[in-house]
Amino acid sequence: MESTRVDRWLWAVRLTKTRTDAAAACRGGHVRVNDRPAKPATTVVPGDEVRVRAGGTTKVVEVVRIIQKRVGAPDAATCFIDRTPKPPPDALVPVARRDRGAGRPTKRDRRVLDKFRQG
Numbered sequence: 001m002e003s004t005r006v007d008r009w010l011w012a013v014r015l016t017k018t019r020t021d022a023a024a025a026c027r028g029g030h031v032r033v034n035d036r037p038a039k040p041a042t043t044v045v046p047g048d049e050v051r052v053r054a055g056g057t058t059k060v061v062e063v064v065r066i067i068q069k070r071v072g073a074p075d076a077a078t079c080f081i082d083r084t085p086k087p088p089p090d091a092l093v094p095v096a097r098r099d100r101g102a103g104r105p106t107k108r109d110r111r112v113l114d115k116f117r118q119g
Contacts, residue, residue, distance in 0.1 A: 002066045007040035013076045
């Protein structure tokens with residue numbers, strides 16, 4: 001059975017931009033293989049579940065195929081099955097934004113913002 005290092009696999013399937021980023025994520029405790037903390041040298045085999053926290057989101061993927069080298073995005077997408085749960089609908093609430101450089105809100109703007117925040 002074929003296996004490879006988790007940091008190398010994360011980089012090869014394009015879940016991280018560089019192998020250094022993948023290794024740093026492992027050392028920082030942001031990668032788990034089969035619900036166990038993973039070091040960069042932890043081996044992954046087909047069937048393993050890998051959780052990666054990168055960019056503020058957690059991705060849950062199942063390893064389907066092992067690759068050693070970085071390949072094109074369409075080929076990399078065939079190496080794992082994305083099992084990331086859908087975000088809850090309340091996480092998609094719009095945020096009130098003001099134009100940059102618009103200055104302090106006026107009294108009217110403040111009332112509108114307060115009304116928006118209260119629902």
